[in-house]
Amino acid sequence: xxxxxxxxxxxxxxxxxxxxxxxxxxxxxxxxxxxxxxxxxxxxxxxxxxxxxxxxxxxxxxxxxxxxxxxxxxxxxxxxxxxxxxxxxxxxxxxxxxxxxxxxxxxxxxxxxxxxxxxxxxxxxxxxxxxxxxxxxxxxxxxxxxxxxxxx
Amino acid sequence: xxxxxxxxxxxxxxxxxxxxxxxxxxxxxxxxxxxxxxxxxxxxxxxxxxxxxxxxxxxxxxxxxxxxxxxxxxxxxxxxxxxxxxxxxxxxxxxxxxxxxxxxxxxxxxxxxxxxxxxxxxxxxxxxxxxxxxxxxxxxxxxxxxxxxxxxxxxxxxxxxxxxxxxxxxxxxxxxxxxxxxxxxxxxxxxxxxxxxxxxxxxxxxxxxxxxxxxxxxxxxxxxxxxxxxxxxxxxxxxxxxxxxxxxxxxxxxxxxxxxxxxxxxxxxxxxxxxxxxxxxxxxxxxxxxxxxxxxxxxxxxxxxxxxxxxxxxxxxxxxxxxxxxxxxxxxxxxxxxxxxxxxxxxxxxxxxxxxxxxxxxxxxxxxxxxxxxxxxxxxxxxxxxxxxxxxxxxxxxxxxxxxxxxxxxxxxxxxxxxxxxxxxxxxxxxxxxxxxxxxxxxxxxxxxxxxxxxxxxxxxxxxxxxxxxxxxxxxxxxxxxxxxxxxxxxxxxxxxxxxxxxxxxxxxxxxxxxxxxxxxxxxxxxxxxxxxxxxxxxxxxxxxxxxxxxxxxxxxxxxxxxxxxxxxxxxxxxxxxxxxxxxxxxxxxxxxxxxxxxxxxxxxxxxxxxxxxxxxxxxxx
Numbered sequence: 057x058x059x060x061x062x063x064x065x066x067x068x069x070x071x072x073x074x075x076x077x078x079x080x081x082x083x084x085x086x087x088x089x090x091x092x093x094x095x096x097x098x099x100x101x102x103x104x105x106x107x108x109x110x111x112x113x114x115x116x117x118x119x120x121x122x123x124x125x126x127x128x129x130x131x132x133x134x135x136x137x138x139x140x141x142x143x144x145x146x147x148x149x150x151x152x153x154x155x156x157x158x159x160x161x162x163x164x165x166x167x168x169x170x171x172x173x174x175x176x177x178x179x180x181x182x183x184x185x186x187x188x189x190x191x192x193x194x195x196x197x198x199x200x201x202x203x204x205x206x207x208x
Numbered sequence: 209x210x211x212x213x214x215x216x217x218x219x220x221x222x223x224x225x226x227x228x229x230x231x232x233x234x235x236x237x238x239x240x241x242x243x244x245x246x247x248x249x250x251x252x253x254x255x256x257x258x259x260x261x262x263x264x265x266x267x268x269x270x271x272x273x274x275x276x277x278x279x280x281x282x283x284x285x286x287x288x289x290x291x292x293x294x295x296x297x298x299x300x301x302x303x304x305x306x307x308x309x310x311x312x313x314x315x316x317x318x319x320x321x322x323x324x325x326x327x328x329x330x331x332x333x334x335x336x337x338x339x340x341x342x343x344x345x346x347x348x349x350x351x352x353x354x355x356x357x358x359x360x361x362x363x364x365x366x367x368x369x370x371x372x373x374x375x376x377x378x379x380x381x382x383x384x385x386x387x388x389x390x391x392x393x394x395x396x397x398x399x400x401x402x403x404x405x406x407x408x409x410x411x412x413x414x415x416x417x418x419x420x421x422x423x424x425x426x427x428x429x430x431x432x433x434x435x436x437x438x439x440x441x442x443x444x445x446x447x448x449x450x451x452x453x454x455x456x457x458x459x460x461x462x463x464x465x466x467x468x469x470x471x472x473x474x475x476x477x478x479x480x481x482x483x484x485x486x487x488x489x490x491x492x493x494x495x496x497x498x499x500x501x502x503x504x505x506x507x508x509x510x511x512x513x514x515x516x517x518x519x520x521x522x523x524x525x526x527x528x529x530x531x532x533x534x535x536x537x538x539x540x541x542x543x544x545x546x547x548x549x550x551x552x553x554x555x556x557x558x559x560x561x562x563x564x565x566x567x568x569x570x571x572x573x574x575x576x577x578x579x580x581x582x583x584x585x586x587x588x589x590x591x592x593x594x595x596x597x598x599x600x601x602x603x604x605x606x607x608x609x610x611x612x613x614x615x616x617x618x619x620x621x622x623x624x625x626x627x628x629x630x631x632x633x634x635x636x637x638x639x640x641x642x643x644x645x646x647x648x649x650x651x652x653x654x655x656x657x658x659x660x661x662x663x664x665x666x667x668x669x670x671x672x673x674x675x676x677x678x679x680x681x682x683x684x685x686x687x688x689x690x691x692x693x694x695x696x697x698x699x700x701x702x703x704x705x706x707x708x709x710x711x712x713x714x715x716x717x718x719x720x721x722x723x724x725x726x727x728x729x730x731x732x733x734x735x736x737x738x739x740x741x742x743x744x745x746x747x748x749x750x751x752x753x754x755x756x757x758x759x760x761x762x763x764x765x766x767x768x769x770x771x772x773x774x775x776x777x778x779x780x781x782x783x784x785x786x787x788x789x790x791x792x793x794x795x796x797x798x799x800x801x802x803x804x805x806x807x808x809x810x811x812x813x814x815x816x817x818x819x820x821x822x823x824x825x826x827x828x829x830x
């Protein structure tokens with residue numbers, strides 16, 4: 057922290073304001089109802105207990121998907137699902153049966169997680185459902201990051 | 209002085225308080241303490257054979273004080289895809305941050321500049337904050353890449369504490385990656401030091417004196433994990449740094465100082481008489497970039513200061529910084545010394561040693577009056593009017609039906625005999641004691657605890673609602689309560705029963721619709737009678753006024769650490785008056801503007817609002 061009287065929250069808000077100027081909302085930014093309405097009808101997906109709406113713009117230089125939660129806060133998904141509590145072989149074998157096929161599959165040994173990336177958010181949601189049904193012992197998540205981490 | 213070889217060592221009060229340059233300035237430097245590292249340094253324990261990874265904005269590993277310890281095989285640049293972690297975007301606020309953090313831990317004892325707390329570690333660094341939006345950024349950082357999987361100690365002087373992040377939900381983006389840290393070091397687990405945050409005085413829960421933390425460190429869900437050691441900050445007067453975020457997930461306190469804006473080296477208190485020294489460290493080289501530059505606020509930061517007639521920062525390669533960002537690497541350095549003394553320590557051992565070696569500081573802080581205020585920090589609040597009284601509250605004031613409660617309980621001894629504070633965790637570590645304990649664990653391996661803590665699923669505790677029950681909230685067999693939301697009072701909202709086990713931490717998870725999150729505080733009372741405040745009412749969620757719907761919002765407390773869990777745990781809603789707005793500062797179009805919080809959904813006895821609040825809880829057991 058460097059001589060910031062209003063510290064993390066406000067510096068984050070400044071950063072978000074800068075992003076907003078470029079018309080691409082940033083993760084953590086809260087959009088007003090009027091701002092959301094400008095996007096028109098948005099496709100919505102149910103993930104677990106929550107419903108997310110997909111915003112029809114992408115972050116610069118990224119294939120990630122921007123989403124809105126119930127509060128109108130912007131989140132980002134890389135259209136991937138993370139599978140854990142089953143072996144990498146089991147997860148990968150199941151993922152190979154999914155259509156459309158994932159764009160990539162990576163296993164992270166220390167975390168015990170296999171991450172599969174899909175072409176879009178809708179495909180990731182459907183893949184999550186399919187893997188959960190086929191591997192009930194697995195933990196399957198569809199990570200959505202709300203907010204950006206900042207230096208303290 | 210053990211660090212007398214280093215020209216700027218007299219400014220490093222966290223390493224040697226009594227011989228500090230600042231001792232001649234009692235207005236800003238008295239009554240404090242250091243980390244007591246010198247006895248360990250004199251033993252020759254300086255972090256040898258310990259790998260430390262600084263995850264931050266990026267680091268200038270070519271700084272003359274970092275280069276001797278830098279290890280490119282433990283470093284990564286997310287943007288350039290190289291092993292040089294120098295930040296790409298030279299933003300004046302953030303770019304130097306990681307270089308400063310790295311120096312506090314790992315600056316070499318080489319006759320130049322400063323020295324780190326652990327001046328002989330191997331240092332790696334990555335610009336994670338610049339690259340956090342890249343796919344799998346956190347998996348890679350947390351030990352799943354060749355450059356990160358050799359790390360023994362991770363320093364994370366960053367966070368995000370201003371929003372509701374669902375915890376252990378289907379969209380949780382953090383927990384899976386961060387739990388993998390426990391598998392590093394051949395299963396002994398990496399030590400992960402995390403900054404608590406700097407939001408005690410963020411103007412987002414009131415414009416007057418700062419009486420309590422505005423944003424809860426627990427809002428960054430990584431702090432909910434038992435192996436994440438969350439660090440608060442102390443100033444040079446031996447009390448909490450004015451900005452240091454407080455909450456029941458804080459484990460330990462390091463040295464962060466104040467803002468250092470006045471004098472040559474930050475030694476003066478300034479016109480408001482509340483400033484003081486910070487933490488000296490390395491900077492991005494040169495006077496064009498970095499926190500030290502030609503237009504900076506003090507002569508030292510401008511490269512214009514002299515010591516014994518000689519310039520002591522002529523190339524602006526050194527600087528100073530405050531924040532829990534600065535406090536965290538002081539503790540990461542101590543962790544490295546502990547591992548240097550005993551490389552077999554598990555993450556649980558290291559965390560226990562921090563607690564065992566901690567010193568209780570600022571013992572009567574709840575009686576103190578904040579700068580600019582007129583009531584003590586521990587004052588009782590009226591939940592209906594929000595007025596503070598002169599009377600200091602206690603844990604006994606938090607009971608069903610109470611209408612006046614404190615927002616800070618101060619130091620409390622729990623039933624296991626451990627002193628704990630939301631401001632300081634278990635206190636400030638004495639490094640000599642910590643290293644001695646590490647050596648004792650080496651002599652007697654039976655003291656060591658391997659394996660993991662026990663993490664059960666959350667258990668439903670209660671459902672409170674009014675109006676039509678949303679089918680999503682139909683928790684089968686869970687006690688329900690129908691009626692208006694119990695604002696303006698303390699309400700026992702449910703109990704969790706536990707069998708015989710020993711507590712590591714207690715967690716609560718909330719799901720609400722049409723509930724004013726900014727008016728809702730949460731307290732928990734253990735079967736042994738210890739009370740902990742997990743969330744404060746009138747926090748920054750109140751400023752927004754629209755945090756009324758939330759899913760899987762989780763809180764935690766280490767205040768019960770070591771207690772027997774058996775019995776009933778009582779969870780309280782400590783709810784203020786949602787109809788009363790609070791004055792706040794917020795940024796609009798890049799400028800700070802003042803105003804009042806937006807309206808929250810408020811109850812009205814004539815027409816109570818529909819709402820739902822589902823509460824779950826669990827005990828993480830040792």
